[in-house]
Amino acid sequence: MMNEKQALLTVKNLEIAFGAGKRRFVAVKDANFDLYPGETLALVGESGSGKTTIGRAILGIIPTAAGTITFHGQPINQGLAAKAHRDVMRKIQMIFQDPAASLNERATIDYIISEGLLNFHLYHSEQDRREQVARMIKAVGLLPEHLSRYPHEFSGGQRQRIGIARALIMRPELVVADEPISALDVSIRAQILNLLKQFQQESQLSYLFIAHDLSVVRFISDRVAVIHNGRILELAPTAELFAHPLHPYTQSLLAAIPIPDPQLARQKQLVAYHEVVHEDPVDAPHFSEVVPGHFIYATQTELAAYRTQLAVMRS
Numbered sequence: 001m002m003n004e005k006q007a008l009l010t011v012k013n014l015e016i017a018f019g020a021g022k023r024r025f026v027a028v029k030d031a032n033f034d035l036y037p038g039e040t041l042a043l044v045g046e047s048g049s050g051k052t053t054i055g056r057a058i059l060g061i062i063p064t065a066a067g068t069i070t071f072h073g074q075p076i077n078q079g080l081a082a083k084a085h086r087d088v089m090r091k092i093q094m095i096f097q098d099p100a101a102s103l104n105e106r107a108t109i110d111y112i113i114s115e116g117l118l119n120f121h122l123y124h125s126e127q128d129r130r131e132q133v134a135r136m137i138k139a140v141g142l143l144p145e146h147l148s149r150y151p152h153e154f155s156g157g158q159r160q161r162i163g164i165a166r167a168l169i170m171r172p173e174l175v176v177a178d179e180p181i182s183a184l185d186v187s188i189r190a191q192i193l194n195l196l197k198q199f200q201q202e203s204q205l206s207y208l209f210i211a212h213d214l215s216v217v218r219f220i221s222d223r224v225a226v227i228h229n230g231r232i233l234e235l236a237p238t239a240e241l242f243a244h245p246l247h248p249y250t251q252s253l254l255a256a257i258p259i260p261d262p263q264l265a266r267q268k269q270l271v272a273y274h275e276v277v278h279e280d281p282v283d284a285p286h287f288s289e290v291v292p293g294h295f296i297y298a299t300q301t302e303l304a305a306y307r308t309q310l311a312v313m314r315s
């Protein structure tokens with residue numbers, strides 16, 4: 001079904017490296033995925049796996065070493081004319097992990113939420129700006145009197161609402177949400193997730209949702225990409241991935257989800273997955289489809305075995 005739609009974002013053979021010469025470190029290796037309008041794709045992996053790096057490359061904050069990032073069919077990682085660049089910068093917004101660190105402490109909430117409108121001239125008059133901000137503040141569940149206050153006067157959850165308002169007032173088409181609830185109290189995480197879902201339903205927003213918590217991913221995302229050591233190892237629709245994880249690393253990740261029932265509580269260790277350097281160029285691993293929509297990083301020989309394994313799991 002997904003493939004009949006035009007992808008909003010396409011990441012193809014993406015490589016991102018830091019440093020040069022002997023210090024060169026490839027943080028993202030040959031990443032491939034599409035993101036469709038109105039869809040949430042989760043990028044899940046342990047700390048340091050390369051999730052944020054992919055998000056930052058999509059936002060144009062860091063350069064890419066190889067591959068393409070295409071938005072609305074237009075490559076955006078190889079330099080854009082100024083007008084097109086501004087247009088993309090408006091349409092792709094970010095929500096950060098730490099709402100305490102990402103808001104300018106010296107600015108009022110009114111200014112923080114308005115800043116994008118001011119920079120991009122997205123208002124007709126001062127009255128229009130005020131109306132847009134008033135609508136947005138209400139939509140994220142804050143009050144008009146909050147506008148004259150400063151970030152330190154708010155709780156973590158309220159700050160994240162401000163961060164969401166700041167991003168969504170730009171009317172983006174894609175939001176890169178980088179661990180948007182992991183810095184928040186457990187009690188308010190669901191509220192923020194529901195708020196993000198509500199906005200998506202209202203406006204066909206797409207989310208690239210960066211997370212390490214699989215229970216959150218299961219709740220919020222349509223599809224999941226599992227990343228490890230800069231490599232996407234498996235990508236599938238959420239229900240499929242949770243029911244039929246194929247890659248050993250994905251399986252260990254799922255097995256490590258803590259179960260709330262203390263009787264059943266378990267916290268298994270993740271199986272370290274080390275990429276094998278394949279000497280055989282004929283059967284080198286690729287990111288390919290096991291069945292339509294379910295991708296895995298494997299050699300052709302492994303792929304055939306995964307197909308059999310999946311058929312058994314499904315029968």
Ligand SMILES: Nc1ncnc2c1ncn2[C@@H]1O[C@H](COP(=O)(O)OP(=O)(O)OP(=O)(O)O)[C@@H](O)[C@H]1O
Nearest residue numbers: 018019027045046047048049050051052053054212
């Ligand atoms: N500016 C940089 N210079 C050098 N190395 C970097 C830079 N940014 C990230 N890295 C490295 O790239 C790798 C991936 O980092 P990244 O922040 O994308 O991981 P992550 O999966 O988002 O982790 P976390 O959940 O901890 O944020 C890490 O090994 C990190 O040390």
